[in-house]
Amino acid sequence: MSDLKQQITEQMKAAMRARDKVRLGAIRLILSDLNRIEVDERIELDDTRVLASLDKMAKQRRDSIAQYLAAERPELADKEQQELEVIKTFLPQPLSDSDIEQIIDDAINATGASSMQQMGQVMALVKPRVQGRADMGQVSTRVKARF
Template identity: 60%
Template sequence: MSDLKLQLKDAQKQAMRDKNKPRLTCIRTMLSEFKRIEVDERIELDQARGLAVLDKMLKQRRDSISQYEAANRQDLADIEHSEISVIQEFLPTPLTDDEISSLITQAITDSGASSMQDMGKVMGILKPLLQGRADIGKVSGKIKAQLA
């Protein structure tokens, strides 16, 4: 069992002891998503894939927040904000803009990328390094700017 999954199970037990229902619900959602993937694909989730799942959940929450705020439903947006804070506890420390820029520059030189057609090569190098530590969509925009 991965360290991430063990962390989630320990946090679930602590949330039960603390009777913290919103936190417990969010942790259970994360664990159920892990379990769904393990059952569907008949695999044991490793650390990298677990981070990818949490990263995806984070992106879903951010999308929901923008939709709730557009619909003037701040109560639901607040719930999503609290879930984001819980999910972020289990992700590694986010990278700074300077660190991301230096990783992009390094990946471009390593791959020999010179145009937009080489973006896939650069993303292939960066994705494992950035998983759970940066918003891949924003990184993609920065790569496009450097390759343009």
């Protein structure tokens, strides 16, 4: 079992002891999704894959919050926000703008990319370094702006 998944399991036990229903529910959703991936793909998740899954869950929650607020359903948006806060506790510290720019610079220099046709190569180097620490949509936009 990956270290991160083990940590999530320990936090679930702590939430049970503390009788924190909101946190417990969110952690159970996380573990349920991780277990689903393991069963569907017949693999044991490593920390990188767990982070990618957490990042995806966080993005889904942000999208849901925006949709619920647009539909004037603040009670549902609040529930999603609470789940998002729990998910964020398992994600690494977000990268600053200057850190993201530095990672992009390093990837462009490493690949020698000079046109949009080589963006895929740049993103292949950038993605593992920023996964779970930055919004990939914004990172992609920044890379596109370089060409």
